[in-house]
Amino acid sequence: MDALTRQGKSVAFLRHFMLKVFFFRGARAKSLVIILLLPFTFACLIYRLGIYDDFYVPTQVLGTRLDASNHGPSGWWAEFFARLEETRVTARDVKMRGRGPSINWKPNINATRPDLIQLREDDEAKFRQSHAAFVYQLALFSSHLPYDAGTTGIVTTAGVSNFGQVVSMVLMARQAGSRLPIQIFLDSSSPWVDWICSETMSRFEAKCVSLENTWGGIRHSLPRRLVRFQWKIISIIASTFQNVLFLDADCLPVLNPDPIFDRGSEPFASTGFISWPDFWVTNTSPRFYKIAGDIEVPPVTPRTSPEAGMMVYDKARHADTLLLAAYYNYNGPKHYYPLFSQAGAGEGDRESFLHAAQVLRALREKGLYQQPTAWMKPGVGVRKGYYDVKTLPAVHGRSARGKWTGMFMIQKDPMADYRAAMAVIDKDSKKNKSKMKPGPSENQPSSLPKRNEAVAMVEEQDFLTDTTPLDTFGNLTLALKDHDSRTMFFHHNGVDPDFTRIIDRKSRMVVTNEQGKYVRLWGDPRWIIDSFGRDVEKLLWEDSMQVYCQKGLARFRRLQKVCTRMREIYEQVYA
Incomplete structure (x- = not known):
């Protein structure tokens, strides 16, 4: 069940519960139920407005599509x-x-x-x-x-x-x-x-x-x-x-x-x-x-x-x-x-x-x-x-x-x-x-x-x-x-290379210059192109858009926004 489906069911349950409270007999009982319901109502509103994002919350049971290791537990x-x-x-x-x-x-x-x-x-x-x-x-x-x-x-x-x-x-x-x-x-x-x-x-x-x-x-x-x-x-x-x-x-x-x-x-x-x-x-x-x-x-x-x-x-x-x-x-x-x-x-x-x-x-x-x-x-x-x-x-x-x-x-x-x-x-x-x-x-x-x-x-x-x-x-x-020594790895321990987070305000993957224009992730690309014969950063953006803009991921609200933002930045910086 994806996030949008869970959200819809939560709101429907809340509406049904409120109707029951409205017809509940006894003013004191009504007040008590309403007080108990307030935290839940507040949480649902936060979720409804998109203030809370459970995109990175792990499920308790790992997805059934995942492959298991060949090395079984019995030995x-x-x-x-x-x-x-x-x-x-x-x-x-x-x-x-x-x-x-x-x-x-x-x-x-x-x-x-x-x-x-x-x-x-x-x-x-x-x-x-x-x-x-x-x-x-x-x-x-x-x-x-x-x-x-x-x-x-x-x-x-x-x-x-x-x-x-x-x-x-x-x-x-x-x-x-x-x-x-x-x-x-x-x-x-x-x-x-x-x-x-x-x-x-x-x-x-x-x-x-x-x-x-x-x-x-x-x-x-x-x-x-x-x-x-x-x-x-x-x-x-x-x-x-x-x-x-x-x-x-x-x-x-x-x-x-x-x-x-x-x-x-x-x-x-x-x-x-x-x-x-x-x-x-x-x-x-x-x-x-x-x-x-x-x-x-x-x-x-x-x-x-x-x-x-x-x-x-x-x-x-x-x-x-x-x-x-x-x-x-x-x-x-x-x-x-x-x-x-x-x-x-x-x-x-x-x-x-x-x-x-x-x-x-x-x-x-x-x-x-x-x-x-x-x-x-x-x-x-x-x-x-x-x-x-x-x-x-x-x-x-x-x-x-x-x-x-x-x-x-x-x-x-x-x-x-x-x-x-x-x-x-x-x-x-x-x-x-x-x-x-x-x-x-x-x-x-x-x-x-x-x-x-x-x-x-x-x-x-x-x-x-x-x-x-x-x-x-x-x-x-x-x-x-x-001696000449070739570069093999960029260990990205300064800024996480995670495109699912480019819509977050605190993400440092994408920043703008004094004119408000997006700048490249790795700065001036000339040394990278000279070293590897290709625009490594541009190709990474293109490949990543191919992944995150797939139709099958459109049901995840965050990834919809990620895809839109990636296309916007690509057109401004790399096109």
């Missing part, structure tokens, strides 16, 4: 939540002495790692016990992570409130030339979201997935409700793809990302995990490294804090990395998130992914973790490691009426970034006459007991990439300024 998901709950952190909520600093990272920065965590010895012991218990079962647990072998796709997560951003992301991916299938994991739905999922997304080879419907009875037995950041790791794990490009709903591809996964393409072939940098100096507490297994505390100077708006994973190689990240996020809001960021800029899930990879590498080198080896097959041409893009992000904004507004972060092509980094390392290695280029790991063999002969035949070190040379992030960043 792996039950094990997943059971293992997380069995090893959950039982320590008190983490407290801090003040807030961690928000410092912009730059090469050779003079900064120290803050230590603001207040943690009693018994709580730290509970942290260590929990972490060790999860890692102990990790090799077995990760050996049967479900996915469809050999598949590759884009994954994102959203709800009713930001589904408009997902529409923009899907349109931009196709505009950029991507042919990868897309899975959209929804934590909530509504009639308009349901309709677009069913009638529109299939044209773009995108599928909406309701995890909560898939979990069935498990959803009601979960000891805690998943919130905001926790959905990201769940969506990556739940995706049926083996190779995943995860994108935040507001992360718009402007360069085709598909070649990242081509056979032999670097850095994916050598690592199976790619992350991108943020602006900030990392604030991860020294206590975290102690809790994780007394591993070495790294300096803050080599690399920035990572962002999590875009990530690349091969689940075959990094099943254990993903599941450890899931553990950090399951225990995140009150425990690991404060340890990772100490209330600094961007506290949330972003530190959990790269830290999971770093922790497992450190534990393996200490002989405290034995990873799965089933994926280690000669002739496939892949190794395991991690690559964090070395080129720093940039900010792009728009000026109007003398005010500058940050719109998005510019993130680079990891393939071009890797080639530039290798060129710098090769140059340095020739200068120093030493081999620095990343390759098979030369770490000492694990001190863990030997495995069975079939597994022992695998030369594990031949399948691991030694990323030590790439840990000189700071020096690489300076050197990369002389």
Whole structure:
């Protein structure tokens, strides 16, 4: 039932009820009923006049048109939540002495790692016990992570409130030339979201997935409700793809990302995990490294804090990395998130992914973790490691009426970034006459007991990439300024790229100049046209109008207004 139908029924019910009150016997009774009816009458009038808009209110039950994940609740998901709950952190909520600093990272920065965590010895012991218990079962647990072998796709997560951003992301991916299938994991739905999922997304080879419907009875037995950041790791794990490009709903591809996964393409072939940098100096507490297994505390100077708006994973190689990240996020809001960021800029899930990879590498080198080896097959041409893009992000904004507004972060092509980094390392290695280029790991063999002969035949070190040379992030960043690095993503974390909100007064998507004329979303288009060979912004408007002006969406009053406003702005700015 859409909003207009509900509104009509509400008004009819109110009229019928008022007639009953009018003929009700007894003045005192009439007065009492009228007083009780006033709040309801007021609410109906607000709704009738359009003052209240329930467009973004999620339905209690997700739309029946949504597709369910192939991974049913009876097997792996039950094990997943059971293992997380069995090893959950039982320590008190983490407290801090003040807030961690928000410092912009730059090469050779003079900064120290803050230590603001207040943690009693018994709580730290509970942290260590929990972490060790999860890692102990990790090799077995990760050996049967479900996915469809050999598949590759884009994954994102959203709800009713930001589904408009997902529409923009899907349109931009196709505009950029991507042919990868897309899975959209929804934590909530509504009639308009349901309709677009069913009638529109299939044209773009995108599928909406309701995890909560898939979990069935498990959803009601979960000891805690998943919130905001926790959905990201769940969506990556739940995706049926083996190779995943995860994108935040507001992360718009402007360069085709598909070649990242081509056979032999670097850095994916050598690592199976790619992350991108943020602006900030990392604030991860020294206590975290102690809790994780007394591993070495790294300096803050080599690399920035990572962002999590875009990530690349091969689940075959990094099943254990993903599941450890899931553990950090399951225990995140009150425990690991404060340890990772100490209330600094961007506290949330972003530190959990790269830290999971770093922790497992450190534990393996200490002989405290034995990873799965089933994926280690000669002739496939892949190794395991991690690559964090070395080129720093940039900010792009728009000026109007003398005010500058940050719109998005510019993130680079990891393939071009890797080639530039290798060129710098090769140059340095020739200068120093030493081999620095990343390759098979030369770490000492694990001190863990030997495995069975079939597994022992695998030369594990031949399948691991030694990323030590790439840990000189700071020096690489300076050197990369002389190399061409292509832009691949606009991470729209400044202004939400949601066209369903352009009719809202508080929306910053559309603004006017001093003459009262609408201005472009991204300002002067020349640099974008020069960079990508097309007017990316104009094409996004055209594609978005094709979606929101469909006849099937005309029954939603807000989308009627959105379509009218989009056409008005397009004629004034882009025609």
